[in-house]
Amino acid sequence: MSKREFISPQGLRIDGRKPGEIRRIDCTLGPFSHADGSAVLEQGNTKVIASVYGPREAKRKGDVLHDRAIVTCEMSITSFATSERKQRSKTDRRLKERSLAIQQIFESVISTHLYPRSQISIFVQVVQSDGGDMAASINASTLALIDAGIPMQDFLTACTIGFVDGTPILDINYTESASSGPEVTAAIVTKSRKISYMQMADKLPIQHLEKMMLAATEGCLMVYEILKKKIKAHSYSLLHARGTAPS
Amino acid sequence: HAAWKSGMSERQYVTTGEVIGEEAGFLRGHGTVAKDGKLQATVSGFVQRVNKLVSVHALNSRYQGEIGDVVVCRILEVADKLWRVDLNSRKNAILMLSAVHLPGGVQRRRTQQDQLNMRQYFVEGDLISAEVQAVKQDGSIHLHTRSLKYGKLNKGLFLSVPASLIKRCKKHFHTLKCGVDIILGNNGYVWMQFSREQDGEE
Numbered sequence: 497m498s499k500r501e502f503i504s505p506q507g508l509r510i511d512g513r514k515p516g517e518i519r520r521i522d523c524t525l526g527p528f529s530h531a532d533g534s535a536v537l538e539q540g541n542t543k544v545i546a547s548v549y550g551p552r553e554a555k556r557k558g559d560v561l562h563d564r565a566i567v568t569c570e571m572s573i574t575s576f577a578t579s580e581r582k583q584r585s586k587t588d589r590r591l592k593e594r595s596l597a598i599q600q601i602f603e604s605v606i607s608t609h610l611y612p613r614s615q616i617s618i619f620v621q622v623v624q625s626d627g628g629d630m631a632a633s634i635n636a637s638t639l640a641l642i643d644a645g646i647p648m649q650d651f652l653t654a655c656t657i658g659f660v661d662g663t664p665i666l667d668i669n670y671t672e673s674a675s676s677g678p679e680v681t682a683a684i685v686t687k688s689r690k691i692s693y694m695q696m697a698d699k700l701p702i703q704h705l706e707k708m709m710l711a712a713t714e715g716c717l718m719v720y721e722i723l724k725k726k727i728k729a730h731s732y733s734l735l736h737a738r739g740t741a742p743s
Numbered sequence: 744h745a746a747w748k749s750g751m752s753e754r755q756y757v758t759t760g761e762v763i764g765e766e767a768g769f770l771r772g773h774g775t776v777a778k779d780g781k782l783q784a785t786v787s788g789f790v791q792r793v794n795k796l797v798s799v800h801a802l803n804s805r806y807q808g809e810i811g812d813v814v815v816c817r818i819l820e821v822a823d824k825l826w827r828v829d830l831n832s833r834k835n836a837i838l839m840l841s842a843v844h845l846p847g848g849v850q851r852r853r854t855q856q857d858q859l860n861m862r863q864y865f866v867e868g869d870l871i872s873a874e875v876q877a878v879k880q881d882g883s884i885h886l887h888t889r890s891l892k893y894g895k896l897n898k899g900l901f902l903s904v905p906a907s908l909i910k911r912c913k914k915h916f917h918t919l920k921c922g923v924d925i926i927l928g929n930n931g932y933v934w935m936q937f938s939r940e941q942d943g944e945e
Contacts (some may be wrong), residue, residue, distance in 0.1 A: 526803070527906075550804060550805070550833070552805070552834075553834055613834065613881065613882075614833045634905055643803060644805075645804030645907075646786075647759075647776075648759050648760070648785055650759070650760040651758060651759045651760035681905075685760070687762075687778075687783065688778075727787050731787065731788065731789075731802055734803075738908070
């Protein structure tokens with residue numbers, strides 16, 4: 497009975513990363529012209545598509561707020577996202593919970609007071625699921641909102657942390673998350689370093705919580721640095737395409 | 744679009760949440776927020792400084808109406824003494840009955856009969872060109888078609904482009920040499936039709 501080693505004696509994880517290393521991030525901004533903002537984000541093998549519509553006239557007039565915009569979110573996972581084909585209905589409880597979480601996170605960060613009586617809709621779809629779906633969804637939503645030009649109080653990024661042999665491991669993939677260790681998904685606002693969202697469905701000794709939170713902040717900041725560069729590169733390429741490149 | 748005018752002294756690029764500079768002595772424009780005595784960007788884009796006004800404009804954003812804009816829009820609903828119009832903005836615009844050009848005479852008091860005959864002018868689904876008359880406090884846009892060049896559009900081609908690509912110019916109605924009339928709506932909606940002089944060739 498060999499127990500699978502999540503951290504080898506050399507200090508490397510199953511996929512060869514160090515505990516403090518996040519997966520390769522790649523993103524495309526604005527792939528869909530019909531949406532106001534859109535993004536495709538890849539974190540390792542996890543691939544997520546986010547589209548943002550808004551601010552626009554609310555679909556349900558009864559939902560409008562007189563002083564700010566409402567934010568709605570709909571999250572879905574395609575049937576081919578996991579290794580086993582599984583049809584998930586839109587009313588799946590876990591999906592609804594995640595959609596609600598994304599809605600609440602972004603409601604607090606988007607400057608909704610600038611758009612009273614309007615609606616901002618976020619649609620997230622997980623196309624490939626290899627662990628860290630929620631974190632990737634949050635990151636993709638941030639990118640899509642930035643692509644749509646919707647003002648936000650801060651830049652929100654998310655990261656998933658696991659815990660193996662007393663060491664927090666950053667950005668866990670599906671194999672690591674399927675282990676019996678605790679898994680924390682955290683989102684922070686990068687300028688003020690405040691935690692916007694934290695979720696865990698496992699047991700964790702309280703003395704390890706602070707280590708995990710510090711690791712989460714580190715991971716989110718790493719993601720922020722990468723996304724910042726990608727956004728800047730995308731903006732410059734857009735300007736070049738429009739023929740108004742800065743000298 | 745205002746941000747791309749020449750004469751911008753600095754082309755500083757900022758992402759959401761990045762600090763632009765000190766707050767003291769500057770006026771906060773669009774796309775900025777003051778936190779802890781510093782100016783922070785709320786959108787990702789280029790910083791525009793005009794004297795003491797600091798603002799950040801995103802490269803892509805939804806159309807925000809300004810008075811005097813020429814727009815191409817679609818009627819969504821016929822309501823009590825007004826039409827609701829889709830402008831591809833954050834809210835539907837309003838075209839008041841008192842703001843359209845009535846055939847009987849330029850200035851005429853709108854009667855009950857006019858109200859009942861609203862459908863004879865514009866119906867749901869009609870495409871019209873109009874000008875932004877006013878932008879109210881709550882952000883709703885009021886349009887008017889009080890000039891002969893505005894009105895219902897038919898027999899042509901409709902196109903939708905991102906609104907940020909349309910520059911604000913003196914003229915939005917152009918006639919191309921190939922015999923095509925083109926209306927470049929500030930809201931990103933574009934209308935093309937054959938010039939009235941020529942008769943449907945190519």
